Amino acid sequence: MEQNELKALLQQVAEGQLSVDDAVLQVRTAPFTDLGFAKIDCHRGIRQGVSEVIYGAGKTPEQIAAIAGKMREAGQRTVLITRLSAQAAEFLQQSLPLAYHAEARLGIVGEMPVPQGRASIVVAAAGTSDLPVAEEAALTAEALGSRVVRLYDVGVAGLHRLLAHTEELMRARVIIAVAGMEGALASVIGGLADCPVIAVPTSVGYGASFGGLSALLSMLNSCASGVSVVNIDNGFGAGYLAHMINRIGEEA
Known part of the structure; x- marks a missing residue:
């Protein structure tokens, strides 16, 4: 969850459109998820406005898939993976909706956000x-x-x-x-x-x-x-x- 989503959630509570208990359920995640080889920062989007990004170089395809999968389970709609090899991308596409940009060595899992603002x-x-x-x-x-x-x-x-x-x-x-x-x-x-x-x-x-x-x-x-x-x-x-x-x- 990112800051704009949190603000929208709190606005719904303030306007009586959502109960406090339902709101708590939506933000009730631990500060991080420990996978053993990685600790995923689940609250970075709330703190910094941008959720965690995966640095793909040096990680196995299996590790990247596990991290990205957990991030999506936590509600992250767009998962950005940098320095991603073509071989790892091919592996990830078997289980994740990954768009791979070979020239930039960059993968995007999930939907692209609608651009905000006019600038x-x-x-x-x-x-x-x-x-x-x-x-x-x-x-x-x-x-x-x-x-x-x-x-x-x-x-x-x-x-x-x-x-x-x-x-x-x-x-x-x-x-x-x-x-x-x-x-x-x-x-x-x-x-x-x-x-x-x-x-x-x-x-x-x-x-x-x-x-x-x-x-x-x-x-x-x-x-x-x-x-x-x-x-x-x-x-x-x-x-x-x-x-x-x-x-x-x-x-x-």
Whole structure:
């Protein structure tokens, strides 16, 4: 159960549409469920507004299936699984309603939420090689309930491609800039937009890019104000943070 669901439940009690005992039954879950190999945080959605997400790398398909199954039993409608291999996804699809996005290595179990509010998150990717990370960010934000606009292959090597989308950039509540090489896209967008920019360095680039370290340092040293940086290839972290900013904006 997430915060908006809890608020709706309490509103029903306040209006006399639901008894106190029935409401208690709906929230009567332990703080966590112990599976031995994992302790599932059942109350994270109430505390933080977003339910727990499964990190798939390093877990067996059986472990992921057990965790996702328990989360659904606890009432979680959308279960997000990041860094999910194709082999594990094939196993999970035998028992769970899993939609697998191979490019982003991301699985979504259950229904996608209807986007909340009118504002959007823009995900801008410098090049086609950055799309796996960009899609991880975009799908994460969508799975959490945000509206996403994708601007792909808009890197600074052809600046006119980005400037053709100035209107979308100006309408965004938050922008995710995904780039490898020298990572200049985040600074350019930061100098154009009036909203927070989340920079995501990718491991795309030639030898001296050092697996994304060059883009990371460039983004950390951006001269544009309002640019924050997540870790190399961390599309999930960017999508999650962008959703939080978007949600706060809607509440305000």
